Every structure is written in C-alpha cells, then in structure tokens.
Amino acid sequence: xxxxxxxxRNQLAVAVANIEAFIDxxxxxxxxxxxxxxxxxxxxxxxxxxxxxPAAVRMDNDxxxxxxxxxITNEILAIEAATAEKRLTFSVDQCPATHAACRSFAxxxxxxxxVLKNLLLNAVRYTPAGGEVAVECRRDGGHFxxxxxxxxxxxxxxxxxxxFEAGYRVAAGEFVPGSGxxxxxxxxxxxxxxxxxxxxxxxxxxxxxxxxLPDENERGALTVLSAG
Numbered sequence: 747x748x749x750x751x752x753x754x755r756n757q758l759a760v761a762v763a764n765i766e767a768f769i770d771x772x773x774x775x776x777x778x779x780x781x782x783x784x785x786x787x788x789x790x791x792x793x794x795x796x797x798x799x800p801a802a803v804r805m806d807n808d809x810x811x812x813x814x815x816x817x818i819t820n821e822i823l824a825i826e827a828a829t830a831e832k833r834l835t836f837s838v839d840q841c842p843a844t845h846a847a848c849r850s851f852a853x854x855x856x857x858x859x860x861v862l863k864n865l866l867l868n869a870v871r872y873t874p875a876g877g878e879v880a881v882e883c884r885r886d887g888g889h890f891x892x893x894x895x896x897x898x899x900x901x902x903x904x905x906x907x908x909x910f911e912a913g914y915r916v917a918a919g920e921f922v923p924g925s926g927x928x929x930x931x932x933x934x935x936x937x938x939x940x941x942x943x944x945x946x947x948x949x950x951x952x953x954x955x956x957x958x959l960p961d962e963n964e965r966g967a968l969t970v971l972s973a974g
Contacts (some may be wrong), residue, residue: 753860753931756867757790760824767827776938782823785859792856809962814890815844818883821862826907828870829958837876845885854960857935861943864928865955872898872953886958889941893956900949909945932957 764783767773822838829836842849869879873896880895901909908914912930932955936943940960947953 753864753874754790756860756863756928757786760786760828760863760867761790763827763831764824767830771791772830773827778819779823779826782820782826785817785820786824786863789856789859789863809852809854811845811850811852813849814853814959815840815848815883817855817859818862818881818892821859821866822881824863824872825866828867829879832870832873832875832877833874834870834873837878837880839880839882839884841884847887847961848890851890851959853939853959858939861932861935861957862892864932865892865957868928868955869894869896869953870898870899874898888961890959891956892959892963893954895952895954898951900951900953901945902949903949906945906947910943929955 761783764773764779764786768775768779805815818840822836828837860903866879866881873879877897881893882895883890883892885891905914910929910933912927933943936957936959942958943955945955
C-alpha cells in the first residue's frame with residue numbers, strides 16, 4: 747500500500763504543479779502540455795484501481811504497442827513546471843529520428859510512465875536550484891535505453907548498494923521530502939518488463955540512473971507486482 751500511495755502522490759503533485767503554472771501564466775497550456783497532464787491523471791486512475799483491487803498489482807500481460815518516445819516526451823513535459831520552479835537547466839538528448847522499433851514498442855504504458863516520472867522527479871528533488879538535469883534516450887540493439895542525470899549532492903559509495911531498497915533514504919536525502927519508495931517502485935516495474943535499472947554516482951558531482959528495456963523480441967511475459 748505504501749508503494750501505491752507514493753505513486754499517487756507523485757501523479758497528483760505533477761498535475762497540481764502544472765495547473766498552478768497554467769493559472770499563474772508561467773507555462774502556456776498548449777495541447778501537448780495538457781496531454782502530458784492527462785497522462786499523469788490516467789496513471790493516477792490506474793493507481794486508484796490498484797488500491798481497490800487485489801493485493802497484487804497486475805501488469806498488462808497483453809502489453810499495448812505504443813510510441814515509447816511519445817510517452818517520454820509527455821513525462822518530460824509533465825515535470826516542466828517543477829524544473830521551472832527551481833530554475834533548473836533541463837536538457838533532452840533523443841535520437842534525431844524515432845527508431846521504427848520505438849514507434850511500436852510493446853509495454854504497459856502506464857507503468858513505464860510511472861517509472862520515468864519517478865526518475866525525473868527524483869532528479870528534480872535532489873538537484874539544487876539553478877542546477878542541471880539531463881535526459882538521454884536511445885536504442886542499443888534490442889533494448890531501449892533511458893537515463894536521467896543530475897548534478898546534485900550525489901550518492902555516497904556506502905549508500906549505492908541500497909538505493910533501490912524499500913524505505914531506504916541516502917544521507918544526502920535527509921532534508922529532501924519523500925518516502926524512500928520511488929526507486930523501489932521503479933526497479934519493480936522495470937524488472938517486471940524484463941529490464942534493468944542501475945545507478946552511477948560521483949559524490950558532489952553527478953548521479954545517473956539508467957533504465958534498459960528489452961523490446962518484445964527479447965522479453966517474455968510481464969510479471970505481477972506486489973501492492974505492498
């Protein structure tokens with residue numbers, strides 16, 4: 747249940763931040779930005795189903811074929827308000843042309859959206875005002891690779907082996923709001939897709955989280971997640 751509540755707060759926080767930015771005139775409510783907020787609300791709706799459903803959160807075992815680059819674009823647009831509030835430099839490095847396999851990528855789009863939003867919000871929270879968040883996505887053989895880097899306080903070597911453990915808070919996160927569940931959720935959902943998530947960090951310089959998702963030719967059936 748803690749996992750689900752954490753995710754619900756993420757989606758709600760993103761929607762509220764964007765709507766406030768629209769009202770205040772900080773962001774123009776373009777169709778693309780409104781679509782990004784709508785995606786966050788769809789993810790929230792799925793999480794409400796998780797709360798009212800059985801103890802196991804089921805992945806979409808008949809995954810939808812989607813343009814995974816479009817999902818990423820919406821997630822990036824959805825946190826634009828949060829990056830603007832902290833005056834962050836935000837860069838995105840994508841392939842110049844969408845790879846054919848990425849336009850027809852079979853995943854559970856809601857869960858992958860949750861993974862990406864977790865990593866993006868985590869980077870924003872730990873990056874000091876005026877800092878930088880860099881996003882990269884690319885193809886690597888039969889995998890889609892997505893990374894988020896930030897120049898925040900970094901993660902101490904002693905903390906690195908534990909960052910994906912439920913409830914674990916790194917030393918640098920003592921004064922950063924959060925439950926310590928976001929990275930655990932991200933790992934569970936990535937692994938349910940047959941993928942991997944890893945982290946590299948240089949204290950006081952840069953931290954990078956990288957997700958590798960196999961396409962349907964490299965992946966078996968999606969697994970079931972615990973809702974605990």
